[in-house]
Amino acid sequence: MRWILFRRRLADIVALCFAGLATAFGLACLASILWTTISKGGAAIGPALFTEMTPPPGAEGGLANAFYGSAVMVLLALAIGTPIGLAAGVYLAEQGRHTRLAAAVRFVNDILLSAPSIVVGLFVYELVVRPSGHFSGFAGSLALAIILVPMVVRTSDEALRLVPDRMREAAFALGLPRWKVTARILMKAAMNGILTGVLLGLARIAGETAPLLFTALNNQFWSASLDRPLANVPVVIFQYAMSPYNQWHALAWAGALVLTAFVLALSLLVRLAARKGRHG
Amino acid sequence: MTAAVLSPARARPAGFSRDALFGLVTWGAAWLVLLLLLAIAVAMAWGGRLAFATFGPGFLTSMAWDPASGRFGALVAIYGTLASSAIALLIAAPVSLGIALFLTDIAPPRVRGPIGIAIELLAAVPSIIYGMWGLFVLAPFMATHVEPWLSDHLGLAPLIGPIFSGPPIGIGMLTAGLVLGIMIVPFIAAVARDVFAAVPAPLKEAAVALGATRWEILRRVTLPHTRSAIVGAIFLGLGRALGETMAVTFVLGNAHDLSASLLMPGNSIAAAIANEFTEADTALYRSALIALAFLLFVVTFLVLAAAKLMLRRIDRTLGKAH
Numbered sequence: 059m060r061w062i063l064f065r066r067r068l069a070d071i072v073a074l075c076f077a078g079l080a081t082a083f084g085l086a087c088l089a090s091i092l093w094t095t096i097s098k099g100g101a102a103i104g105p106a107l108f109t110e111m112t113p114p115p116g117a118e119g120g121l122a123n124a125f126y127g128s129a130v131m132v133l134l135a136l137a138i139g140t141p142i143g144l145a146a147g148v149y150l151a152e153q154g155r156h157t158r159l160a161a162a163v164r165f166v167n168d169i170l171l172s173a174p175s176i177v178v179g180l181f182v183y184e185l186v187v188r189p190s191g192h193f194s195g196f197a198g199s200l201a202l203a204i205i206l207v208p209m210v211v212r213t214s215d216e217a218l219r220l221v222p223d224r225m226r227e228a229a230f231a232l233g234l235p236r237w238k239v240t241a242r243i244l245m246k247a248a249m250n251g252i253l254t255g256v257l258l259g260l261a262r263i264a265g266e267t268a269p270l271l272f273t274a275l276n277n278q279f280w281s282a283s284l285d286r287p288l289a290n291v292p293v294v295i296f297q298y299a300m301s302p303y304n305q306w307h308a309l310a311w312a313g314a315l316v317l318t319a320f321v322l323a324l325s326l327l328v329r330l331a332a333r334k335g336r337h338g
Numbered sequence: 339m340t341a342a343v344l345s346p347a348r349a350r351p352a353g354f355s356r357d358a359l360f361g362l363v364t365w366g367a368a369w370l371v372l373l374l375l376l377a378i379a380v381a382m383a384w385g386g387r388l389a390f391a392t393f394g395p396g397f398l399t400s401m402a403w404d405p406a407s408g409r410f411g412a413l414v415a416i417y418g419t420l421a422s423s424a425i426a427l428l429i430a431a432p433v434s435l436g437i438a439l440f441l442t443d444i445a446p447p448r449v450r451g452p453i454g455i456a457i458e459l460l461a462a463v464p465s466i467i468y469g470m471w472g473l474f475v476l477a478p479f480m481a482t483h484v485e486p487w488l489s490d491h492l493g494l495a496p497l498i499g500p501i502f503s504g505p506p507i508g509i510g511m512l513t514a515g516l517v518l519g520i521m522i523v524p525f526i527a528a529v530a531r532d533v534f535a536a537v538p539a540p541l542k543e544a545a546v547a548l549g550a551t552r553w554e555i556l557r558r559v560t561l562p563h564t565r566s567a568i569v570g571a572i573f574l575g576l577g578r579a580l581g582e583t584m585a586v587t588f589v590l591g592n593a594h595d596l597s598a599s600l601l602m603p604g605n606s607i608a609a610a611i612a613n614e615f616t617e618a619d620t621a622l623y624r625s626a627l628i629a630l631a632f633l634l635f636v637v638t639f640l641v642l643a644a645a646k647l648m649l650r651r652i653d654r655t656l657g658k659a660h
Contacts, residue, residue, distance in 0.1 A: 070551035077444055080436025084457050084527070087520050091463060091471045098474070145367030153364050163368045166375045169642045172574060174581025176608050177378060177635045180615070180628055184381045204374065211371060237360035265464025268583040268608070272615055292466050296584065299470050310470065318467050325462040329455055 092318070099315030102308040107316075112278050112294055115303045121313050123280045127288040131195055131274060132264050134284070135202035140256055142203075143210025147252075150211070151218030152240050164215070170208040178204050179269035187273060195288030198274025202263040209262065213255020217248035254332045261324040265317055267292035291317055379635060386629030388622055397629065403594035405618070410626035412633060414596050418511065418606035419634070422586060423579040425515025425600070430522045431572050437523070438530035443552055454531070461524035469588030472517040473509075477589055480516070481508030485601050504601040509591040512600040517585045522575035529571035529649070533564040570648030577642040581634060583608035607634045
């Protein structure tokens with residue numbers, strides 16, 4: 059009898075210890091990743107990083123053109139992806155909430171949300187790069203927008219469905235047309251949720267590398283044209299980290315630090331704001 | 339007809355047409371999402387048609403990968419994708435469940451929020467950062483501490499010996515699987531935490547009243563109650579792991595050899611595409627890589643669709659019916 063009790067207690071303690079260790083393992087990985095990027099990337103952080111171009115092997119330089127290219131492509135992707143995602147989200151939550159089309163779109167959207175991003179890159183390559191004959195910043199933006207759309211669809215659908223039906227009824231009772239009810243009242247009420255989705259999407263596409271490899275490619279020089287290959291932070295990090303040159307490694311780590319700091323700070327702020335909004 | 343009757347009648351068609359336009363735009367956007375998935379699948383099949391036509395079904399079972407002579411087979415890449423994802427799941431599934439248990443039952447309420455957010459941030463770290471961390475931190479650690487021990491203690495064992503033999507170079511299937519596992523932990527843990535927290539309190543209270551320990555509550559009450567969602571979450575993680583590119587590309591070693599040892603470099607579908615597509619100089623080479631992407635897309639679609647079906651059941655029981 060006592061033996062059975064002992065065994066049950068032991069199993070319990072082992073399980074609890076494992077749960078604690080698993081959590082510690084996850085936190086240790088995050089800490090190690092942060093510590094590595096800060097300790098290896100901190101040294102190369104300086105004004106030159108943001109003012110000078112990506113250097114050839116063996117020379118000093120910065121990542122100015124890559125930061126610029128990434129910013130342009132991400133903003134253009136937001137400009138393309140947000141309206142499409144929002145419109146589809148409105149359809150799912152308002153126009154056709156219980157239709158068969160909405161069910162199918164939700165199903166497919168959740169799959170797109172986790173679909174391999176490298177396949178999206180190849181898709182845009184087949185769609186834009188091959189017919190036009192050259193890599194371009196526009197193709198990169200399009201690939202990022204395709205990755206953004208499902209995130210916006212999902213969050214705007216969920217945010218709009220959280221708006222109480224009383225609000226819809228009150229607005230329709232005033233005789234407002236449907237588009238006005240949706241655009242002026244429901245979207246305003248769901249704005250926090252929609253914004254959360256867009257900002258988390260921004261954080262995700264800012265670090266996406268795989269879809270840019272065959273679309274925007276890379277450019278060692280300053281280029282503002284969206285019709286030509288465009289330098290961008292993730293691909294530069296990839297190429298420099300895989301190279302044998304120490305200076306390139308240092309720049310890759312500096313880029314990694316800036317990218318990680320941006321993405322994590324954005325995700326953290328958005329999550330904290332969303333949490334506060336939920337409790338407040 | 340008087341003007342008083344006409345004006346609302348005029349106002350209505352104007353309002354109606356804007357409504358119709360608004361409805362049409364949102365309807366079109368919804369269809370666009372649907373067609374996007376189809377278009378990606380069709381584009382990959384179309385791009386890979388040359389490889390499929392040239393090699394036929396043998397493409398799937400051939401180990402050849404020789405750009406010079408134009409012979410391509412998918413087996414090495416398929417094996418690498420499946421093996422690294424399997425290792426990732428073996429690591430991520432128990433760790434995620436442990437984290438979910440810790441966050442719902444064990445941790446003091448005050449630290450649950452911060453720890454939960456920290457685990458969520460693991461999902462926000464860009465995959466290229468995981469790749470660099472894997473190459474410069476994890477791979478040397480594996481090479482000096484873990485892999486020598488594995489090949490010394492397990493390398494000569496019967497049956498499993500060949501899996502753990504080979505030079506401890508740190509780069510290979512095991513390291514790639516470990517990085518993938520860490521990457522998918524937050525996705526599985528997030529779902530598991532939510533469904534653990536949603537188990538009806540009376541069920542747990544009944545178990546407590548019978549004298550069950552926390553482990554027994556998890557084993558006999560929580561896990562059976564949430565089984566389909568947990569399996570769905572694991573499939574979700576599998577779908578992520580199968581298609582993950584950058585992290586794997588850094589630590590897999592890009593070798594087109596089939597090796598039983600997990601310590602040897604290998605290749606995966608995503609890593610092969612990332613490494614070779616811009617250098618592919620013949621139409622057949624490019625087509626073979628796109629054919630690989632088609633296979634990857636189909637497999638991840640099936641895995642994610644299964645995950646979604648299993649998770650939908652739990653959504654319904656939680657009252658989040660779509």
